[in-house]
Amino acid sequence: MTTTTPDNRQNDRFGEQLRNALRHDQETRRALWQFLEEEPETINTEVPEQTTEPASEPELAPEATSAPTTEAGIAQLTATLERFIETTDRNFRELRQDLRQDIQESHSGLLAEIHDTQEKMDAGYHRLHTRVQSNHKKLTRRLSHLDRQIGDASGDEYERRAALQTPRLLNRDKQIRLQKARSVWAKTHANPPLRDQLDQALAAGRVTKDEVKEIKQADLVFRGSTTPKRARRPQYALLEASRTVQAHDVERARDRALLLAQALGEPVAPAVIGQTINPNIAQYAARLRVHWLQTRQPDE
Numbered sequence: 001m002t003t004t005t006p007d008n009r010q011n012d013r014f015g016e017q018l019r020n021a022l023r024h025d026q027e028t029r030r031a032l033w034q035f036l037e038e039e040p041e042t043i044n045t046e047v048p049e050q051t052t053e054p055a056s057e058p059e060l061a062p063e064a065t066s067a068p069t070t071e072a073g074i075a076q077l078t079a080t081l082e083r084f085i086e087t088t089d090r091n092f093r094e095l096r097q098d099l100r101q102d103i104q105e106s107h108s109g110l111l112a113e114i115h116d117t118q119e120k121m122d123a124g125y126h127r128l129h130t131r132v133q134s135n136h137k138k139l140t141r142r143l144s145h146l147d148r149q150i151g152d153a154s155g156d157e158y159e160r161r162a163a164l165q166t167p168r169l170l171n172r173d174k175q176i177r178l179q180k181a182r183s184v185w186a187k188t189h190a191n192p193p194l195r196d197q198l199d200q201a202l203a204a205g206r207v208t209k210d211e212v213k214e215i216k217q218a219d220l221v222f223r224g225s226t227t228p229k230r231a232r233r234p235q236y237a238l239l240e241a242s243r244t245v246q247a248h249d250v251e252r253a254r255d256r257a258l259l260l261a262q263a264l265g266e267p268v269a270p271a272v273i274g275q276t277i278n279p280n281i282a283q284y285a286a287r288l289r290v291h292w293l294q295t296r297q298p299d300e
Contacts, residue, residue, distance in 0.1 A: 156187070158241060158242075158243055159186070159187065159219050159220065159241045161295070162219075162220070162239075162241045162273050162274075162295050163183055163186060163220055163241075165273075165295050165296065166181065166183075166220060166222055166239065166273060166293070167180075167181040167182070167222070167224075169273065169293040169294075169295070170222060170224065170237055170271075170293070171224075173271075173291060173293065175269075175291055176237060176269050176271070176291060177226065178222065178224035178225070178226065178235075178237055178269070179224050179225050179226070180224050180225055181222040181223065181224035181237070182222065182223060182224065183220065183221070183222055184221050184222065184223045184236075185216075185218065185220065185221035186219070186220055186221075187219060192221075194221055197263070197264060198212050198215060198216070198263055201263035201264065202263075206262060206263050206265070207259060207262060207263045211259050211262075211263070212263070214255075214256060214259060215256055215259050215260050215263065217252075217256070218238050218239070218240065218252075218253075218256045218260070219239060219240050219241040220238070220239040220240075220241060220273070221236060221237070221238050221239070221260065222236070222237045222239070223235060223236050224237075235266055235267065236260065236261075236264065236266055236267070236268040236269065237268065237269040237270075237271055238253060238256055238257040238260050238268050238269070238270055238271070239253065239271045239272065239273050239293070240252050240253040240256075240271075240272050240273070241272075241273050241274065242272070242273075242274045243274055243275050243276070244274060244275065244276050244277070245272045245274040245276070245277040245278075245281060245285075245292065246281065247281050247284060249272045249274075250272055250281065250284060250285045250288060250290050251288070253270040253271060253272050253290050254270045254288045254289075254290050256270075257269065257270035258270075269291060270288075270289070270290045270291070271290060271291040271292070271293055272285060272290060272291070272292050272293070273292075273293040273294075273295060274292075274293075274294065274295065275294065275295055275296075276294075277292055277294075
């Protein structure tokens with residue numbers, strides 16, 4: 001009589017579960033057979049020879065005839081299945097490790113490429129920014145120089161037009177009333193008559209070189225005769241010309257007229273000549289006894 005041990009019962013249950021899995025689960029059969037084909041060992045499922053005829057047992061279903069039926073076969077198949085599971089787990093672990101390493105290497109390489117690209121972009125931006133700033137400074141200097149040139153040309157043109165109107169305006173001004181006025185100094189004058197008088201004043205010590213230099217910055221100087229009815233009328237008029245008269249034009253006219261009077265020993269009337277003047281600046285000019293002569297607009 002065969003004694004049934006716990007190990008035998010466990011093997012019977014495992015064998016029954018394995019047979020059911022092989023009988024009903026196609027994927028299990030395929031995976032197991034593929035593993036067995038790759039294993040160098042073979043499973044010995046032969047039944048040991050019997051000296052006597054065994055008692056008749058019920059036959060298994062056709063699907064189960066390919067599975068081991070003996071305890072030795074079940075044990076061998078169990079060991080094979082365990083190796084299959086262990087190999088599968090090891091392969092999956094290696095696969096996960098390989099995938100993790102590939103991802104890390106790809107991630108590191110991508111980060112390095114991004115960092116390198118960022119550095120190149122930063123360097124390019126810095127070069128571009130430096131070039132733009134340099135070009136902007138150059139353009140600003142050129143525009144400023146062009147503005148000065150345009151301003152100087154425009155100012156010179158206005159001074160020439162103002163000089164043509166000055167004799168009439170000096171004669172009509174009720175305070176100055178300078179008749180037969182003629183230009184003795186202008187920035188555009190090639191050889192102004194006033195130059196010799198300033199040199200004589202410098203030689204006589206009535207003015208210094210800096211004061212002569214300041215007088216020569218004046219826009220216009222006219223000389224004329226006074227009306228006979230009143231004595232000691234100014235015979236000279238020093239004018240600062242500007243389309244729109246500013247406070248500094250008024251102050252320059254006053255200061256330079258005082259220096260010119262000191263150099264010539266003659267009264268000099270300070271005046272500003274322009275198209276427009278702010279009312280507050282007009283009052284300021286009146287307080288400094290600087291006359292304002294208004295020129296006509298170009299279309300008048």
